[in-house]
Amino acid sequence: MSVDFIFIHEDCKAKNAVILFHGMTGSPFELKKYGQFLFSKGYDVYAESLPGHGERVSEIYTVTYQDWLNHAYSRFEDLNSKYENVFVSGLCLGAVLALAVAEKYSNEVKGIVPLSTTLFLDGWRLPWYSFLMPIALSTILRFYYNYPECEPHGIKNEKVRGIVKKLLQKGDVGMNDFPMTAIYELLKLSKFVRKSLNKIVCPTLLIHSKEDDLTSVKSANVVYNKISSDERELIILNNSYHMVLYDNEKEFVYEKVLGFLNEHSKLVAEEPVCC
Amino acid sequence: MLLITLKIIFFVISLWLVLTISAKKIFLHKIADNVQISEFVAFIGLLIMLYVICAIIVAIFIPSYINKIILLLLGASPFIIGKFATFEKENLFSIIQLLSIILGMAFITLC
Numbered sequence: 510m511s512v513d514f515i516f517i518h519e520d521c522k523a524k525n526a527v528i529l530f531h532g533m534t535g536s537p538f539e540l541k542k543y544g545q546f547l548f549s550k551g552y553d554v555y556a557e558s559l560p561g562h563g564e565r566v567s568e569i570y571t572v573t574y575q576d577w578l579n580h581a582y583s584r585f586e587d588l589n590s591k592y593e594n595v596f597v598s599g600l601c602l603g604a605v606l607a608l609a610v611a612e613k614y615s616n617e618v619k620g621i622v623p624l625s626t627t628l629f630l631d632g633w634r635l636p637w638y639s640f641l642m643p644i645a646l647s648t649i650l651r652f653y654y655n656y657p658e659c660e661p662h663g664i665k666n667e668k669v670r671g672i673v674k675k676l677l678q679k680g681d682v683g684m685n686d687f688p689m690t691a692i693y694e695l696l697k698l699s700k701f702v703r704k705s706l707n708k709i710v711c712p713t714l715l716i717h718s719k720e721d722d723l724t725s726v727k728s729a730n731v732v733y734n735k736i737s738s739d740e741r742e743l744i745i746l747n748n749s750y751h752m753v754l755y756d757n758e759k760e761f762v763y764e765k766v767l768g769f770l771n772e773h774s775k776l777v778a779e780e781p782v783c784c
Numbered sequence: 785m786l787l788i789t790l791k792i793i794f795f796v797i798s799l800w801l802v803l804t805i806s807a808k809k810i811f812l813h814k815i816a817d818n819v820q821i822s823e824f825v826a827f828i829g830l831l832i833m834l835y836v837i838c839a840i841i842v843a844i845f846i847p848s849y850i851n852k853i854i855l856l857l858l859g860a861s862p863f864i865i866g867k868f869a870t871f872e873k874e875n876l877f878s879i880i881q882l883l884s885i886i887l888g889m890a891f892i893t894l895c
Contacts, residue, residue, distance in 0.1 A: 570871045638826035645829050648866035649881055652874040653808055654825040657818040686818050690871060 512538040513557045516548035525774045526592040528584055529556040530603030533695055534687050543754045546763050570690050574698035581606040589617055594774045598622035602695055605702050612705045620712040620773045622766050625751050626732055627724040628699045634722035646693050655686040663751030706735035713741045714769040716762055718749040787845045791892050794838045798889045801835055802882055804828045809878055832862050851895050858888040
């Protein structure tokens with residue numbers, strides 16, 4: 510079952526598009542409500558499964574961070590040729606890809622919204638033996654180990670958590686564990702992105718939860734401090750975990766993102782055209 | 785006496801590593817409980833850490849530079865093998881890893 514989605518305004522030619530990238534072992538399903546919200550406010554929205562995800566789930570063990578990067582770059586190039594303003598947003602791994610796109614296409618990206626940016630795996634949910642992670646990543650153990658998806662599933666709201674748990678058990682919306690090989694690639698991607706954060710000059714809205722169970726606020730702080738964007742904002746949520754798009758403050762997140770997109774799509778549209 | 789004690793510790797850790805890696809490859813993939821498997825793999829990770837530390841300590845006390853270098857190479861083998869290992873050839877690299885640990889056990893017994 511494909512969970513990819515594209516929301517396009519057929520009646521008029523939209524000027525603004527938003528590319529959404531999902532998180533590691535997740536799927537575009539986790540972005541659907543977010544995408545629908547942005548679509549209802551006038552933005553065309555694109556979200557596709559990343560390599561190694563979706564219907565190609567067995568590839569998660571062999572996918573490399575370069576595959577993720579190539580996918581993100583090609584999606585951006587494709588949409589940038591069709592729209593005046595292209596924004597990039599993502600959750601977790603998707604946030605890191607949004608940063609990567611902004612580094613490569615620094616003058617073309619109109620704005621990025623990284624949510625729960627995962628540059629470091631240092632959240633409070635990690636098991637007691639997480640100090641062994643460097644060993645597991647550097648040895649053949651990375652093929653043996655799958656980090657089990659467990660409570661609280663990145664969600665503080667217990668009602669929503671219950672729903673997500675059921676969906677995860679059905680296997681339609683994402684995987685039940687994080688293969689170490691994928692974590693290995695995520696950390697390599699993180700290293701790659703951290704090297705060039707200063708190349709990011711586009712407007713940036715970072716949203717991160719203070720109680721993120723997978724990655725601490727350190728990731729968002731590193732990005733905020735190293736990028737070169739004149740317009741940057743870091744919003745710290747106080748009542749959510751990792752999945753900020755589903756948790757207690759989701760409406761607040763949606764409104765903040767919409768405000769950011771509206772502000773910058775308007776600004777870009779009003780800029781005088783130089784000949 | 786200290787060297788003999790260290791050699792015995794290295795040998796025991798190596799033996800545990802061989803047994804746990806073999807158990808993981810032969811039996812544990814059939815168990816559905818991912819949490820249990822994860823904790824078992826974490827235990828193997830702990831053993832690898834001890835194996836490397838022990839190899840370094842024994843290499844400090846063992847006579848002859850050639851022996852020191854061989855032991856350090858054997859101690860670093862999990863990282864060297866891990867560098868080249870791929871998912872497609874996981875079984876092959878697991879066997880190579882087991883053989884290198886067994887080689888280390890033989891080496892420490894003979895030298």
